[in-house]
Amino acid sequence: HGECFVLDDGGEVDLDLGNYERYLNITLTREHNITTGKIYQHVIERERKGKYLGKTVQIVPHLTDAVQDWIQKVAAIPVDSTGEKPDICIIELGGTVGDIESAPFIEALRCLRRRAGQNNFLHCHVSLIPVINDEQKTKPTQAAIKDVRHAGLSPDIIACRCSLPLLKSTTDKLAMYCQVEPEQVIAVHDVPSTYHVPLLLERQGLIPILREVLRLDALPIVPPLVQSGAEIWETWKTLTDTQDRARETVKICLVGKYVSLHDSYLSVRKSLEHASMRCGRKLEIIWLDSTHLEVATETTSPVTYHHAWHQLCTASGILVPGGFGHRGIEGMIRAAKWAREKKVPYLGICLGMQIAVIEFCRTICGIEDAQSEEMDDSAKNKVIIHMPEVSKETMGAVMRLGLRNTVFQKNSGFSKLRALYEPETTQTNGVLPESNTSTTATADGEVAIKSSPSHPPVISERHRHKYEVNPEFVPTMATHGLEFIGKDESGERMEILELRDHPWYVGVQYHPEYLSRVLRPSIPYLGFFAAAAGCLEEVMAKGAKTVKGATKGLVNGV
Numbered sequence: 001h002g003e004c005f006v007l008d009d010g011g012e013v014d015l016d017l018g019n020y021e022r023y024l025n026i027t028l029t030r031e032h033n034i035t036t037g038k039i040y041q042h043v044i045e046r047e048r049k050g051k052y053l054g055k056t057v058q059i060v061p062h063l064t065d066a067v068q069d070w071i072q073k074v075a076a077i078p079v080d081s082t083g084e085k086p087d088i089c090i091i092e093l094g095g096t097v098g099d100i101e102s103a104p105f106i107e108a109l110r111c112l113r114r115r116a117g118q119n120n121f122l123h124c125h126v127s128l129i130p131v132i133n134d135e136q137k138t139k140p141t142q143a144a145i146k147d148v149r150h151a152g153l154s155p156d157i158i159a160c161r162c163s164l165p166l167l168k169s170t171t172d173k174l175a176m177y178c179q180v181e182p183e184q185v186i187a188v189h190d191v192p193s194t195y196h197v198p199l200l201l202e203r204q205g206l207i208p209i210l211r212e213v214l215r216l217d218a219l220p221i222v223p224p225l226v227q228s229g230a231e232i233w234e235t236w237k238t239l240t241d242t243q244d245r246a247r248e249t250v251k252i253c254l255v256g257k258y259v260s261l262h263d264s265y266l267s268v269r270k271s272l273e274h275a276s277m278r279c280g281r282k283l284e285i286i287w288l289d290s291t292h293l294e295v296a297t298e299t300t301s302p303v304t305y306h307h308a309w310h311q312l313c314t315a316s317g318i319l320v321p322g323g324f325g326h327r328g329i330e331g332m333i334r335a336a337k338w339a340r341e342k343k344v345p346y347l348g349i350c351l352g353m354q355i356a357v358i359e360f361c362r363t364i365c366g367i368e369d370a371q372s373e374e375m376d377d378s379a380k381n382k383v384i385i386h387m388p389e390v391s392k393e394t395m396g397a398v399m400r401l402g403l404r405n406t407v408f409q410k411n412s413g414f415s416k417l418r419a420l421y422e423p424e425t426t427q428t429n430g431v432l433p434e435s436n437t438s439t440t441a442t443a444d445g446e447v448a449i450k451s452s453p454s455h456p457p458v459i460s461e462r463h464r465h466k467y468e469v470n471p472e473f474v475p476t477m478a479t480h481g482l483e484f485i486g487k488d489e490s491g492e493r494m495e496i497l498e499l500r501d502h503p504w505y506v507g508v509q510y511h512p513e514y515l516s517r518v519l520r521p522s523i524p525y526l527g528f529f530a531a532a533a534g535c536l537e538e539v540m541a542k543g544a545k546t547v548k549g550a551t552k553g554l555v556n557g558v
Helices: 015-024 036-048 059-075 103-116 139-150 168-178 194-203 206-214 223-245 262-279 295-300 302-313 329-341 351-363 416-421 471-479 523-533 536-542
Strands: 124-128 157-162 185-189 249-256 282-289 317-320 346-349 370-372 381-386 400-408 458-465 467-469 482-487 494-499 505-508
Touching: 015 262, 036 059, 059 103, 124 139, 139 157, 139 168, 157 168, 168 185, 185 194, 194 206, 194 223, 223 262, 249 262, 249 302, 249 329, 249 523, 262 282, 262 523, 282 302, 295 302, 302 329, 317 329, 317 351, 317 523, 329 346, 329 351, 346 351, 346 523, 351 370, 351 381, 351 467, 351 471, 351 494, 351 505, 400 494, 416 494, 416 523, 416 536, 467 471, 471 482, 505 523, 523 536
Parallel strands: 124 157, 157 185, 249 282, 249 317, 317 346, 346 505, 370 381
Antiparallel strands: 381 467, 400 458, 400 482, 482 494, 494 505
16 A cells, blocks of 8 residues: 565565654564464464374464464564563554454454453554544444454554544543543544654543553663653654744655655655754655656646646755656656756655666766666666566565665765765664774664774665666766765675765665654755755754754664
């Protein structure tokens, strides 16, 4: 239903895990993504190994037990820099009560509640309260709670999504007919941005309920963590307040292929939001279909063509995100050319970097037929090629995935991107100081090593691609002014390009949006947005330090 999110270990998972990483400042693993296919495969493999001693394998109890065992296993995996077992594990059971595919999981959670024991399990049911003719309707929620109870679960909290704040009469009605207390009905109405939701939940009294049901006050929490949490909470409130008071709007034109479904670029959008909050500006994203910029559109739909170009030309920054396939590629190339020639801040992510390479080779290097092997495998000058270690026949699970190192080259001293990445002694978001020593990374991506000025810095970002820049054309591009300031550890794979004498023209082969956090924006996105907002020098002067309260232990934080 949207983008494919990539984790440190290369797991390709649902976009909701990205939301959890961003909001909770944690680093998850592929094991945290539990799917029907994984569970069935796990049970079948156990049966093949004789684990069930020849018994008939059934949904209940074998599959439901496997679900419970899997949850308990991943609940013990450390997900932050403390390295400790988490105190609470949040389980999101997707879908709708009554769906065939979710029935075994509902039964598994019913059993898990009994297995966990009293005060160790809390059930929050999320339900929609539709508004029809200005009347808040409770019947759908009443029916849903009835179905949930019929399945053996009894909600401790009912979180009601509504476009408007719940009326007292609505809350009382839900409490009466759903057999809960009024304070157990949490109203989650629409707010200016998702960053206000934690503030809303606090005002709704969620924390006291969690404390009471789960006996949180009995948990031993060391004072430094308590202080850190309080500082982060104050910072969060300050940041959302600053966002509300921002007056200047920055228009970013996102030139992509899947713009009709905004969730296709969810992490990109969130990264831009994080950067805009840091810069104290409002964000306006112009969702531009790259095919509308192509010559063919000028003939078939002149109005669409000229409107698209008007949007592109009036934007403060141009971003070309990742994607696959040949559709819309020429439009992206034209957008990259406009950004390069008109000195408009440009950020190319994965495919967007490859687009910048193709455009530069065609326009500046004189290689008019420069092309990507993905678009034309018979092209003479393939400046973008299929990675040799990746299968061309198999579609799935063959990409270069997960956290990979990128080494800044010695010719990168001019780089604005490197200046923002440049750490002090210890840095997160995978940033490593200049060093020739071994590195160790904590669970939340914080890397601590000794620094040495003799080697350029190394960064670690998440990847998802199977095409790369053809190294045979790199010397030609360098001769004409396009420098690859970041490469992989072998020095053969191009990771970062940046133009000199341009406000911000950067392309990265990795996906920095996967490591962006609310209190610690992704550095490429921060630099790009700051350049578009006209405050890059101010941001660079301050460095990539986080705002007050974002303390040690945060993913992508200090």
